[in-house]
Amino acid sequence: MLIPHPLLGPRDAQEFTYLGDASLLSRPDPDAPDAVDAFCDYVFLRDNPAGVHKELWYHEQGDRSWLVVIRNTVTHEVLGAELATDVMRAKGAT
Amino acid sequence: MTDLIPITALGTAAAETTRIGQYELHENTGLALASLSCADDVKPFGLALPEPGKMTQDPQRRSAIWMGQGLWLIAAQDQADSDFAHSLGEELGPTFAAKITEQTDAWVAFDIKATSEGDIQAVLERLVNLPFSATGPGCAVRTLVHHLSVFILRPNRQEITFLGLRSYAESLHHVLEASLRK
């Protein structure tokens, strides 16, 4: 597979390490009253859709950036990739 | 000056040059390196910090290499025995000094010189899963070479530098040497 790195262009998937569901970006508030429950969901429950999925890929053998990649898990079509830092900053901005 | 005598990454007393056909493979033991983490508005030694995948260099072959978001590797020839991170900190001043990490001994640098660009291409296509155009002069890309993480620096058309982790020097040297022989 080729991962379209937002800064470096298409790079072979061999350069990357796969983590999985990008919901890991949404770490729950540790001070919330239901924090343990929220963390249980965060740590143990993942979506595993047959179809379009947002995933985390780490460019370990490259610039060491974490990417959010939108990929169809059935066809392996990659619909887009963003730097996780950009995604987080955009989240922070809203 | 210390009386301790350093060794090369390959474990020899002095850097060796191997000639293989039209190629020359040489361990560059003089390269001083330090990483610099900052926004791209400083000019270490007057070098503009390069864009992703690129390097910039001056006539003294001091260079700045893009490592990652907000992170550069600053390199200088023949200064490995200086306290390079310290000099870089002096040069940039206290604001940046705390964003510099000594990297000279973290890496091993192998330079390959060839007689033509075609020879460089022949080596690269056996080692690197990137289009040749992505490793053109001025490029500095980090990728995998035979399971080894390396920087590929292209100062000019007939030369290429492989920057690998120092502890993997022997394996990287084998990979490069075997590839040049094929």
Next chain:
Amino acid sequence: MTRLSGGLIDRSAPLNFTFNGKSYQGFAGDTLASALFANGVRLVGRSFKYHRPRGIVSAGSEEPNGLVTLGHGARQTPNTRATMVPLFEGLEARSQNHIGPLGFDMMAVNDLAAPLLSAGFYYKTFMWPKAFWEKLYEPAIRRAAGLGALSGQPDPDEYDRGYLHPDVLIIGAGAAGLIAALLAGRAGVDVVLADEDARMGGRLLAEGGVLNDTPAPDWVAGVLAELASLPNVRLMPRTTVFGVYDHGIFGAVEQGADPLIGPRETLWRITAKQAILASGATERHIPFANNDRPGILLSGAMRAYANRWAVTPQGAATDRIAIFTNNDDGHRTALALRALGQPVFAVIDTRNDARSLGDYTTHEGAVVSDTMGRKGLRAIEVTQGDRSTWYECGVLGVSGGWNPNVHLASHHRGRPHWDENRLCFLSEDAPQGLHIAGAAAGQGSTEAALKSGLSAARAALKTLGVKVPRMTLPQANSEPDQISAFWHVPSRSRAWVDLQNDVTVKDLKLAHQENMAPVEHLKRWTTLGMATDQGKTANVTALAVMAELTGKTIPETGTTIFRPPYTPVSLGVLGGGDTGVHFRPRRLTPTHHWADARGAVFVEAGAWMRAQYYPTPGETHWRETVDREAAAVRAGVGICDVTTLGKIDVQGADAGAFLDRIYANMMGTLKPGKVRYGLMLREDGQLYDDGTCACLAEGHYVVTTTTANAGLVLQRMEFASQCLWPELDVSLISTTDAWAQIAIAGPKSRELLARFVDDFDLSNDAFPFMGCAALTICKGLRARLFRISFSGELAYELAVPARYGHAVMARLMEEGADLGVTPYGTEALGVLRIEKGHATANEITGQTTAAMLGLGRMVSAKKDSIGAVMSRREGLVDETRRLVGFVPVDADDPVVAGAHLFAPDAPQDLAHDQGWITSACYSPHVGSMIGLGYIESGADRTGEEVIAANPLEGQHIRMKITSAHFVDPEGERLRD
């Protein structure tokens, strides 16, 4: 026995070769197959199951029969298709799968036992008694039925690999591929043209036609010359594209140009923006009784042998030739051979309206219904209506139509669809960016192939956004092929469908009767389409026969789905060529060569090679060495390379705040010049890694990790920095390789170190336990010093630039000789840490909590950190197992890591399991073996006796629970 005139062989370059020890001669340009034919050798092997005499049936990579072993000794290569081996001087080939000479195979008795070896016989017979399978049946079957044998020796050949990134990859250099390459090449894009054949041109080399009045081979030569002159075009003959992967990535194997020089094979990973599949078509045969005799070939292959290699498969020049066909292409072979003056006496055509296209007899509405000739065809029986006649015949060409090679187009699960007009499967949903052209797209005539090749190239160039140059196509043969469905000649004798796996029409019938009709079942029940040819000449025919048997249409019966590889790929080339010490990269410590010179024994720790122990003369057992090393550290001073522990430089205004979130304990409060032990948790609350964190200056920390987790901890820290808290100003970089780090441990370590430091006060007050400093040693070498201890003794870790590690180690030995300085390896390191009760990966398993290590209070409740919330879950909080020490009640008893712990009188089962021993060693300090381990309520059970059970070795050993700190439990030594 005949060489014809013409052909594309170089008669001025004779080449000598041997087959089964006998010497023969061929010419440059020959394949092994054509050279064998030229020498009248028709019998080349024995069939897989029945050991029937077999000859070559094709002229390409689809060859099911002509499998030979090349070379000898370590270079022996089995299962090589004779049709794909370019002849070279000195080539040695041997036939396979027979006992005794090829002409008199002892295993041919299997042919008489055929009724026992029908479809599914593997599953039906040899079932009883069960024990016989492994010892008797399987070895016997493997010996009797099989392919060639490996040499059993290490492969001495060289392999290579490489990567290409063309704009357009063109697979197949026949008419369609060549014209596509020419257009793309002239358009200026980067082109790779790959063909499995040593000579490019595809069927154009096999047909006698002309393009614009130029003989096809000359036209090919002209195109290749232009392509070779274009710097943007790379011609790759002998290169098989074997697999299609995601996003335009292709796998290809290039055979070495010279069998003796350079890599034998190169694995290419080709990433192409666009690709054109012009892989041609494979002819299929028509099963009839005894259709597997040497001398029966595919008709198109016969044409190729005649036109390209100037040979026929005749045993003798007088052997008469016939063609059996259901289409016009069979007649083309008859014409070609007639034109070369060959004795073609008949074309047997299944079509009632068939007519001769030249000077030969045509039997219309007729079939070949049987044959004779054990080791080579002698006669055929032709049946027309109810009249059967035997004819003397030495060579029979069979044409059942052509199957487009759509394999690569369906590597992404694309299902080929049945084309009722062309009677073949065509690809419908090829992967994105893959254009199919030529015979692979059912466009078999030269003109149609050129046209479709051109339009595929146009489409590819348009997608690339490149201006398409104008090009006019040469005039070429455009006869459409008429074909009528005819799949097999019914018979009571065996008619082979799959020649390689000995699958007959009878086997298909039996499979049908036994309800193994679905294609997937059919394949496994009969072994149809397995082994090296993967049914290239068999699958579609089998499907059609099965359709006939079930009364269904072909599409209803099924379709074949193809998976990589297209043709067999050697494991050697997939391995990439690195063997022995270079099989995988290894990391050497800065003192590796020093240790090596001292005769150290090394151990692999991940990729690292670490000194395990340093034997001295007279030591005969590793334990002797390790005991000496460990004792030397406790009594005097030892030195050990600990560079492999991960080091991560953490800098930035928010570095302290960041580390507070990474570590479970407080780290942000650490002052410059101080080191603190830290625990990292996983987000689920379990322990992840431990190590030290040193504060070198305000906002500058060095985090150390365990050797195994060095990369992973950095990855997690990058994740935290980029994905969880990007607002924190922190930068991370590994410095593991930058510093040679040497542990100097033992009561005399300060004394030794004092001889090294430049103007640095090492006194306990000035540089206490858990202190750190940047300093210089040996008159000016920059260094870092950490006062930390893994052994429990007064100890330091000294870091110097990696290139000086060797010199510092040597100097420490020199300067410390009078102090008895002793280098120690990982084994003694392990003994020292077990004696001190320090945890490593044996204890931090991913299922242990900080509390289990007795460090529960380190997990700060005052701040958030990774894993903090989840560590407060009930299940983790209620955990009572604690790390304790164990000594055997009888000092001579062993302690085994992994043993489980039980109360002395309790049954030894899961329900009564109280814990386990994590680490064990012989302790020179205690004088017996000792262990660390987790046990329920361990905090309160000191002095109690338990049983350590190791059922694998029948051990049940009485243990006494002790403190985990066998040495200096109060920790006075390291603070001294």
